[in-house]
Amino acid sequence: MSSIEEHKGDRETHGTWDYPDPLHEIDRDEWDVVIVGAGPAGLMLASSLARFGGHSILVIDERSEPTVAGRADGIQPRTIEVLRNMEPLGSEFVARSAASFERTFWNAKADGSRGIQRSKRVQSFPYSMEIQDGCTLGLQQGIIEGGFLRDMERHGQRVHRPWAFRDFVMEGKGSEHPVVVTLEKMQPVKETTNEGGAPISVVKPTGVTKTIRTKYLVGCDGGRSGVRRKLEEEHGFEMKGDWVDTLWAALDCVVETDFPDVRKIATIHSKSHGALYIFPRETNDKGEPIIRCYTQVNRLGGQKHAGDVRDMREKVSAEMVMKAINEIAHPYHFDFKTVEWFTCYPIGQRLVSRYSLPAGTSSSGVAFDAHRVFLAGDACHTHSPKAGQGMNTAIIDAQALAWRINLCSKGLADRETLLSTYHSERHHTGQQLIDFDAEYSALFSGEIPRSHPELKGASEEKLQEVFFAAQRKNAGFTTGVGVTYDENVLNHxxxxxxxxxxxxxxxxxxxxxxxxxxxxxxxxxxxxxxxxxxxxxxxxxxxxxxxxxxxxxxxxxxxxxxxxxxxxxxxxxxxxxxxxxxxxxxxxxxxxxxxxxxxxxxxxxxxxxxxxxxxxxxxxxxxxxxxxxxxxxxxxxxxxxxxxxxxxxxxxxxxxxxxxxxxxxxxxxxxxxxxxxxxxxxxxxxxxxxxxxxxxxxxxxxxxxxxxxxxxxxxxxxxxxxxxxx
Structure with missing residues (x-):
């Protein structure tokens, strides 16, 4: 890969440097809200509460710096609407992004010869959906995090780094700050790579701990959430779901190509080499247009990998991914000038059993109040990234929780009644997300969804027809504008x-x-x-x-x-x-x-x-x-x-x-x-x-x-x- 320039991922990487410095020392022992994790969910929650005013907020993250490359990168129409109601955030993100108004669908050539041909071009989202911005925005997560960090600073808040969550204990009913949280200070993050060269962050502890108290604790700490693990170990929470035997890679790159739809969202299904999803992104620090390539890599060589894809993931290199892209996209050719970031992952669809901790009794026999500990974002749900739902669902989770906590903290709401609706509304949406992703990702990978056993033995043409229909049928959900909540005290x-x-x-x-x-x-x-x-x-x-x-x-x-x-x-x-x-x-x-x-x-x-x-x-x-x-x-x-x-x-x-x-x-x-x-x-x-x-x-x-x-x-x-x- 010597002929290809690599970005190692640092504060200067294509515009991600513009964020305020973090705070290092935690100077108080009592807080209104403690947020674990400074990804999109945690930062959206912190920024919202800071905007509302009147709250003491502690946001911690175990990494010494924000994301600077890779990870989530698609903002859907409903999320754009939400961010446009948080100006100047919305305008900043829209101006920095690459907007995709069109989706194209490519399949194996109908005559059986090697290569692909375009089968459909459609408006990204039907005009009938009453969407202000009828597009998906491509923008790297590091730039999104930087926007939230600047917005927090405008309203008097910063993130504390590097601090990791270690434990929490519930105190009895009637305590003003009933959640006792233990944190540990961490060493600066060290970047390394796995066997295939994909980046890995290593964060080691210092042994310095601090105990604080808070009214509310929110775990926004991702798919390996420590807060969720504590809830699983001591409070009966479960993370339910399955892994799928399909392996995908995500590659952020600058290319020169003859593929005509490189600046549109393009879905490509080859005859033997798997699938490819191209997603246009913002420009890098040199003004070059980036694309994200989601690439099926368990069909390298034209045969499906027979072993456990979770073992294979450590061995997949960027060179293997680039080779797969050119095999899938034949007769078109991609010349890779720059690789910004890449990773490899198996697909899993899992959902936590609850989004908030109900009233109960601790292991020491202490009875505690409901809805003092919450989960949001990927701490609640994990799924494939190709439908562009992860970060968007996380941001809406955080929005849903922020306004409820705000009204409760200011004495306007009945705390238990209002906060109980966070779980009922957002867990239902999370289940819809998992069900949709199970169908969509299977069809995307050329597999038969468990929800459609009748498709077993169907032709490739039939599967592609069902895939396209699923994409359009679920447009209301994928855009976010069609997400609805059932009747409850908030919805008459x-x-x-x-x-x-x-x-x-x-x-x-x-x-x-x-x-x-x-x-x-x-x-x-x-x-x-x-x-x-x-x-x-x-x-x-x-x-x-x-x-x-x-x-x-x-x-x-x-x-x-x-x-x-x-x-x-x-x-x-x-x-x-x-x-x-x-x-x-x-x-x-x-x-x-x-x-x-x-x-x-x-x-x-x-x-x-x-x-x-x-x-x-x-x-x-x-x-x-x-x-x-x-x-x-x-x-x-x-x-x-x-x-x-x-x-x-x-x-x-x-x-x-x-x-x-x-x-x-x-x-x-x-x-x-x-x-x-x-x-x-x-x-x-x-x-x-x-x-x-x-x-x-x-x-x-x-x-x-x-x-x-x-x-x-x-x-x-x-x-x-x-x-x-x-």
């Missing part, structure tokens, strides 16, 4: 269905455009409230046509502002939560509130963002038209830019009025309130004026020291009769 499906058939509780909010009225700015309404401080709920008050809904809007505004039984008055954070932030409850004031307009620059309760969207032409509308509607007027929008609305006339702003209401299935003569969880999922949709549904929804999992929600008769009495209109 029946109530939502009674109001609209186009939004579904437990599903991500359908994207739509509106005009931010105070600045006449067209905005993606789902991104108006960023995933940052204070971390509250979004209530899209779809006010419809104010000529029809004016009375209900006035009644709703009066109820929210004046009645002590309304949710914005009953559910407030503990005193001092987020008090260290620059702008009250915000690190940075949202543009919708940062206007200088007196009375329109504050939230009545910043944990409930009330976004009023009216069906109107912004040029035929004035602020005086919503006089008396506080607290609904701070976040004010008009529905005149979403495609599909009514054309009122030839004036500016008349082109499409009411498109958002139509897309969301909301009657503009009745109006509705769409409640979104902090993660952007629909919780419930209520008719405008249906206070009972809103109060019962929030009362199901939030914590209040005030009176119970209003009854039906109370709600009816609050409907103020008035003849005035907006």
């Amino acid at each position: 499906v029946a109530k939502t269905g009674a109001v609209t058939a186009k939004l579904e509780a437990g599903r991500r909010l359908t994207p739509a455009w509106a005009t931010r009225f105070v600045s006449s700015t067209p905005v993606r309404i789902a991104q108006e409230v960023q995933f940052t401080a204070p971390g509250g709920f979004r209530l899209y008050v779809c006010g419809g046509d104010p000529r029809h809904t004016g009375q209900r809007l006035q009644s709703f505004a009066r109820y929210l502002a004046a009645d002590s039984r309304s949710f914005i008055n009953r559910f407030r954070p503990q005193r001092g939560a987020g008090a260290s932030l620059r702008h009250g409850c915000y690190h940075q004031r949202p543009p919708a509130l940062n206007t200088g307009l007196k009375g329109l620059d504050v939230d009545a309760n910043p944990y409930f963002h009330l976004l009023l969207v009216l069906k109107a032409n912004r040029f035929a509308f004035e602020l005086k038209d919503v006089a008396g509607l506080s607290p609904l007027t701070s976040w004010l929008y008009v529905d005149d830019v979403e495609a599909g609305g009514d054309r009122l006339g030839e004036e500016d702003g008349d082109e499409s009025v009411g498109g958002l209401h139509k897309k969301w299935g909301i009657d503009s003569t009745e109006g509705a309130v769409v409640v979104c969880r902090p993660d952007g999922y629909v919780g419930v949709v209520a008719q405008l004026g249906d206070y009972e549904t809103l109060e019962k929804y929030f009362d199901g999992f939030l914590a209040s020291t005030m009176s119970r929600p209003v009854s039906d008769s109370d709600a009816a009495s609050l409907l103020v009769s008035t003849s005035s209109r907006l």
Whole structure:
């Protein structure tokens, strides 16, 4: 391999150097949250909690430096949406990435001769899926980690390195910091290689230990998680699943080639030499385009390896992988200029039995509370990387846990009720991931999935047809935008269905455009409230046509502002939560509130963002038209830019009025309130004026020291009769 340049993996490797230095000494003994592992899951959790503010967070990692080469590298559309709600993270990652809008499928030549030919070209994700960025982003994990580390630093947090998790012990109920954690300081990481030349990191202990206490411990420490191992040994957790007798290699490289789809996602199945998956990536430090090649290497020489692939993995070299790529891609040729990184792995699909530790009794007989110890990311699930789900699922795991911990820590939520939904929702998604990957990876490798025994003996053409169908059938899951949660205290499906058939509780909010009225700015309404401080709920008050809904809007505004039984008055954070932030409850004031307009620059309760969207032409509308509607007027929008609305006339702003209401299935003569969880999922949709549904929804999992929600008769009495209109 002397003619090929190798990157050894260091801080200068193609742009991964730009991250803050870690902290080395742990200077306190008590923390709100301790996160073990500074990969994508741990950093997403830490960055989110730092953005929310008011938390003391300790993030440890046993490696002395972040990832600088290889590992995960694909960001799917739902994850892009999440990151775009964490600006500037989203824009940074999109700008740095290679975007793949197309997938191509190559198979053995139909005439039986040696070589491959293209069989299909398709848009990566169907246009009907309502995806803002209809692509997959190729970006090396080290650059992603660097982005999170910079985002943490912007919000006052850094990672402590090199520290390793060793043990935890649960204390009894009632303890404020009930998890006692033992850590050990490590020596700087040493890089070496295995027999085949694949990189291996060696981290040795120093013998220096430290004991700390925390309210919450989260294991984000990967497939060999020490936190999970402790839960398996002492608390009955199990990692269930199977290994598959297929061996793959991942090679990050710069090539010169005549293969026409080298900058598209390309799936290649040869007749005898296995499969190849090409994934475009960012440029390296020399400006050269990188690609990731996932290569089946247990068919080297055209015959399937007969032994245990886990023994073979140590012997596979980069040269063997490059030879396999040229065999699979024949008649096209790949000339390898640079190898950035490579590894070899067998495929396994495994899922942990629980994502959080329920209430129980320790080995010493101490009874402890539920949901103080959690797992996220690859500590929960392992699978093949080719469908691009690992890092994405890890990031969404972390997002799901972050907003729950935030609300509990600030005294807004019933801790056991809200935190129990983390396991139920994310474990279900993890099982879907394992089931999908078992089918997809088997078909990718030319094997028969266990879920499809009827395919035994099927022709190669039939298997390829099934593979393509599986890829398209599961597009909702692989993009992330089709992941749904079952009905629970957070998702009121029946109530939502009674109001609209186009939004579904437990599903991500359908994207739509509106005009931010105070600045006449067209905005993606789902991104108006960023995933940052204070971390509250979004209530899209779809006010419809104010000529029809004016009375209900006035009644709703009066109820929210004046009645002590309304949710914005009953559910407030503990005193001092987020008090260290620059702008009250915000690190940075949202543009919708940062206007200088007196009375329109504050939230009545910043944990409930009330976004009023009216069906109107912004040029035929004035602020005086919503006089008396506080607290609904701070976040004010008009529905005149979403495609599909009514054309009122030839004036500016008349082109499409009411498109958002139509897309969301909301009657503009009745109006509705769409409640979104902090993660952007629909919780419930209520008719405008249906206070009972809103109060019962929030009362199901939030914590209040005030009176119970209003009854039906109370709600009816609050409907103020008035003849005035907006």
